[in-house]
Amino acid sequence: MRLISERDRQAGIRWQPYAGAAAVVAAAAVIGSAAMDSRSSWYRRLPKPRWQPPPWAFGATWTPLYASLAWSVGRAWSQADDGERSKLATALAVNLSLNAAWSWMFFAARSPRAGLAGTALLDASNLHLIRRASHSDPWAATALLPYAAWCWFATALNAKIVHLNRRY
Structure with missing residues (x-):
């Protein structure tokens, strides 16, 4: 299966933005x-x-x-002008930092409350990232909705864990 076809290459769609985005997303993961x-x-209890x-x-x-x-x-980056690329890169950097930080706040710090604060910030960052992507490519922004929805679910789950574990 090829994600970028020969026709895409001829139309000027390059693979580098996709590879770069995949690398930074993988690093955050x-x-x-x-x-x-x-x-x-601790977590099992x-x-x-x-x-x-x-x-x-x-x-x-x-x-x-x-x-x-x-x-x-990668798609939004490919469609963006230089000024928008900078804003998109910043939005992505903040988003991935918050995404990665959640595990450290919740698990490493053993703090569901800190995790909840982190995931709430991630939710706000998701909205900003979707908005930034929509400036370049509406399809790219739409494809971010499942990611945002799962993060909202994670926020609800984290909030319930905080509620059930008021002692932390």
């Missing part, structure tokens, strides 16, 4: 996952809502979401 420890005794997905669902969900995030940003 690796940095964030370094702090994840859903098997820790936390009361969690019944509607929390099983642990395997998170990896199964994040993988295609990260792929769509990389594709969206």
Whole structure:
């Protein structure tokens, strides 16, 4: 399967923006996952809502979401002018920093409250990233909606964990 066809290359669509976006998204995923420890005794002892997905669902969900995030940003970057590219790069950098930081706030710091603050900031950053992408390519912005929706779900889940674990 080829994501960028020969016709796309002839039309001037280059693979470099997609590769660059994939590299920075992958780096953020690796940095964030370094702090994840859903098997820790601390995390297992936390009361969690019944509607929390099983642990395997998170990896199964994040993988295609990260792929769509990389594709969206690569596409928006390809369509953007120089001034918009700078704004898009900044929005992405902030977004991925917040994305990776959540694991460190929640798991490494063992603070559901800090995680909730981080995911709320990530939600705001998602809206900004979607807005930035929409300036260059509406399809790229639309493709970011599942990522934003999953983050909103994660915020609701994190908020419920905070509520169930007021002692932290």
